[in-house]
Amino acid sequence: MEYTREEKAIIWLCGCVQAEYRERAALLRAAGDPARLFAGLQEFARGVIKDASARVYTIDGAAREREADAFLSRLSSRGYFAVTLLSEDYPENLKAIPDPPLVLFGAGNRALLQKRRFCIVGSRLTPPWAEKQTKLFSERISQSFAVVTGFAEGGDRAAIDGACAGGNLICVLPLGLDGCYPAAHASLKEKVKRSGLLLSEYPPEEKLMKYYFHARNRILAGLSEGVLVVSAREPRSGALMTASYAADYGRDVFAFPYNIGVAQGSGCNGLIKKGAYLASCPEDVLSAYGIDAKEDRRETLPPEEARVLALLRENGEMHAAELAEKLGMAVFELTAVLASLEMKNLAVKSGGNRYSAL
Amino acid sequence: MIAKVICYTLNGLEGIPVEVETDVNKGIPAYEMVGLPDTAVKESKERVRSALKNSGLLFPLHKITVNFAPADLKKEGAVFDLAIAVSLLKASEQLVGADVSDTVFLGELALNGDLRPVNGILPILISAKKHGFSKFILPKGNEKEARFLGGAEIYAAANLSEVVAHVSGAALLPPVETAEFSVLSGRRAASADLAYVKGQPVARRALEIAVSGGHNLLMVGPPGTGKTMLARCLPTIMPDLTFEEALEITKIHSVAGTLGEEGIVTERPFRTPHHTATTVSMCGGGNRAVHPGEISLAHGGVLFLDELPEYKRSTLEALRQPLEDGVITIARSAGVVTYPARFMLCASMNPCPCGNYGSAGLTCTCTPAEIRRYRAKVSGPLLDRIDLQVEVDNISYDDLTSQQKQESSAEVKERVEYARRIQRNRFAGAKIVTNAEMGEGEMRAFCKLSAEGDAILRSAFERMKLSARARSRIIKVSRTIADLDASEQILPKHVYEAVSYRIYDKLG
Known part of the structure; x- marks a missing residue:
């Protein structure tokens, strides 16, 4: 892959210079033309980086360019690419945020950066029904958007599962592309790399830091036209943080509604209270963007299944025994009907032998 | 004189016949056991000696050799006590005329001559019956277990004296009655x-x-x-x-x-x-x-x-x-x-x-x-x-189920x-x-x-x-x-x- 000298300079600044985001951005501003960084780093660094001599200035301009070239060849040998603020395909809406990443390192389908993007996030403690819904939402939304999400278990995982098959999926990692967090998602990471796109603002070897999650969440919001929060627990939650970034950037915020008193959903309800859109079906999201996506989900069900489903829709979550009582069926007959509904994606078991309709 | 008595040991659930041979010879009094007996079997020496003495029988002051055949099989437990005692009595000519060659003797001896129950009686009986033995003498404590065998002559004795009396024909023990199996019992x-x-x-x-x-x-x-x-x-x-x-x-x-x-x-x-x-x-x-x-x-x-x-x-x-x-x-x-x-x-x-x-x-x-x-x-x-x-x-489904009787x-x-x-x-x-x-x-x-x-x-x-x-x-x-x-x-x-x-x- 070809990079201009300016791009190369920015990549070098982000990949080879030990500094914080704030310092790098200040250096870039001071230099004006990024290419001037190679020769004049010391000059621009004055007053920007404290005890700078210890960190960067051991080599001259030419050596720095050689260092940049070596870094780039390492990148491409691993199949990674870098998108800088100056690149043509750097997402416009990400550029609009106050602190856009100077470089995005990526692996996978770069063309997804040109697509419309919508973010789906949720906490790790997402209840089973919400996971299932998230998957359905993600599947539908990914037909019109590239779904942007994190890489955590729970809500993020469900969003990945929904969009992965179609390939319209962007995962932004809170660490370098070489790493994987959580480690259990290593094979999932490969899958996303093959069908979708992995992004990170950190060089490939970068290890995970606690505050990187925070920084990553601004990218999730910045990349997307809107954010759907599928589960979040008050007061502190990464998903809520992403939503608040999105609100700051003027993007739409959607949230799943939850029952009163369900801890995993207190954050979602809080968002709705503050004016977020309530999303109870994928159309709620899609229609906000003028996408007419009515899907006829009516199926011709056998009468028994239809009866069970109607009852579930009417009452919300119900215990199998309660349901059987109301229908006058034996529980084991009902179990079979429910299993059938479950396999048709019309009902979901939420643990403790309780079921709810989708 | 040499005497031979049949006993049984177990390998898993499989009973294996063991011949207990005793030879009583003239010589310096000694009491040896050969044929791979483990510690519990060797200890039976002392139990048998006391049991004989306390049952009014004679422990011969001769050179005594007890052999367990087959010799390559490791013998474990106290189940051999009775067989050793009987073979010793036979070899020292205290049980003249009695035929014990077709009888299986099982049981552990107490020092006073009482018979103690042993583990694994039923699998032993089943295997022995399969091997063609049909006469058994075993401790009273194992009687209940033995009742279910059927088709065999089984005698349960309380102590060594009863065994001796039975074998010599002085006082016959009543045979153990076969019990009918019933789950309800x-x-x-x-x-x-x-x-x-x-x-x-x-x-x-x-x-x-x-x-x-x-x-x-x-x-x-x-x-x-x-x-x-x-x-x-x-x-x-x-x-x-x-x-x-x-x-x-x-x-x-x-x-x-x-x-x-x-x-x-x-x-x-x-x-x-x-x-x-x-x-x-x-x-x-x-x-x-x-x-x-x-x-x-x-x-x-x-x-x-x-x-x-x-x-x-x-x-x-x-x-x-x-x-x-x-x-x-x-x-x-x-x-x-x-x-x-x-x-x-x-x-x-x-x-x-x-x-x-x-x-x-x-x-x-x-x-x-x-x-x-x-x-x-x-x-x-x-x-x-x-x-x-x-x-x-x-x-809790108490309200749902209170009227409903639960199936038993x-x-x-x-x-x-x-x-x-x-x-x-x-x-x-x-x-x-x-x-x-x-x-x-x-x-x-x-x-x-x-x-x-x-x-x-x-x-x-x-x-x-x-x-x-x-x-x-x-x-x-x-x-x-x-x-x-x-x-x-x-x-x-x-x-x-x-x-x-x-x-x-x-x-x-």
Whole structure:
């Protein structure tokens, strides 16, 4: 892959210079033309980086360019690419945020950066029904958007599962592309790399830091036209943080509604209270963007299944025994009907032998 | 003079005849034992000496040699005491004229000459009868166990003097009367009954299916929801023991020394080893005699593992092979022993470390990683072998069920017996009894799925990422559900129900 000298300079600044985001951005501003960084780093660094001599200035301009070239060849040998603020395909809406990443390192389908993007996030403690819904939402939304999400278990995982098959999926990692967090998602990471796109603002070897999650969440919001929060627990939650970034950037915020008193959903309800859109079906999201996506989900069900489903829709979550009582069926007959509904994606078991309709 | 008396020792459940030969010679008084006796057998020297003296008999002051043949077999335990004493009496010409060559002598001696009961009498009697012996003299304490042999002359003696009197013809012992086996004879008042279990309709149904088809069962639920109580109901709905089954189970318990007063096992075993159990205690073994482990003691009954993830991983993995084969073969330097181990595995566990995952009012505080770690303690291959996985929930249904009378174990048992009858007819002539034991051939013959049933299974297979073994287990469970439904065909609803009992594949 070809990079201009300016791009190369920015990549070098982000990949080879030990500094914080704030310092790098200040250096870039001071230099004006990024290419001037190679020769004049010391000059621009004055007053920007404290005890700078210890960190960067051991080599001259030419050596720095050689260092940049070596870094780039390492990148491409691993199949990674870098998108800088100056690149043509750097997402416009990400550029609009106050602190856009100077470089995005990526692996996978770069063309997804040109697509419309919508973010789906949720906490790790997402209840089973919400996971299932998230998957359905993600599947539908990914037909019109590239779904942007994190890489955590729970809500993020469900969003990945929904969009992965179609390939319209962007995962932004809170660490370098070489790493994987959580480690259990290593094979999932490969899958996303093959069908979708992995992004990170950190060089490939970068290890995970606690505050990187925070920084990553601004990218999730910045990349997307809107954010759907599928589960979040008050007061502190990464998903809520992403939503608040999105609100700051003027993007739409959607949230799943939850029952009163369900801890995993207190954050979602809080968002709705503050004016977020309530999303109870994928159309709620899609229609906000003028996408007419009515899907006829009516199926011709056998009468028994239809009866069970109607009852579930009417009452919300119900215990199998309660349901059987109301229908006058034996529980084991009902179990079979429910299993059938479950396999048709019309009902979901939420643990403790309780079921709810989708 | 040389005397020869027959005794028996055990290798697993197999009795092996041992000839006890005694030679009493002139010479410096000595008392030697040869022929690979272990410590307990060597100690019998002193017991026999005292018992003889205290029974008013003479211990010869000569050079005495006792030999156990075959000489290459290790002899263990105190079962040889009586045979040594009798052969000594015979060799020292205190039992002139009595013929003991066709009699098997079994029993441990006390110092005062009393006979003490020994373990493993029933398997010994059964083997000896097979070898052609039909006359036995054994301790009074083993009489009850021996009653069930039938077709043999068995005498139970209280002490050595009675044996001597009987053998010499001075005072004959009455032969032990053969007892008729009846399950009701030994039945204790059942402490558990499904009638006492409130609610839990899903789990009750799973119990019924599990017992009907001989399937393994896992109950997942928050603490204190009645998993253990449900498990304790399992033996109460299992079919009654047949005499053959009872004999086989009794044999194992006789060897292990866990036989009760009755002398025969009349109830299906329910074994609950604690989660600190070692692999050897679970599977059997030991450094000298190879003892049957919990899985063999549970043969014909239920092995209940409470809090499954707390067991040592290696102990659980060791269960995999016996679960498939129904026997356990234990190899030690002393030899190889095979014990039967066809048990129904029933396990229980919490859904997550805090126990509240999926419960109604309470919030689970575990992270997905914690839950995964907790569940990973039970390996996939073991879970694969558990056909029915069912949730036990913590909702009180008192208001729902207060008017409703709960079904009692007896009512459920009737349906179980019905399903078992169908299976017996189906497998008549084959070696297997239950649907769970079906092999590929039987499944092809008896578990034809309709196109629709196959489609359901295919979709479940893909959605739940099932293994091939899990698939065939679902089919077997469907077969059992169809049997309970008195349906020749496996209908789609049966497959659906069977699939719904694989919750773990969905959760994990």
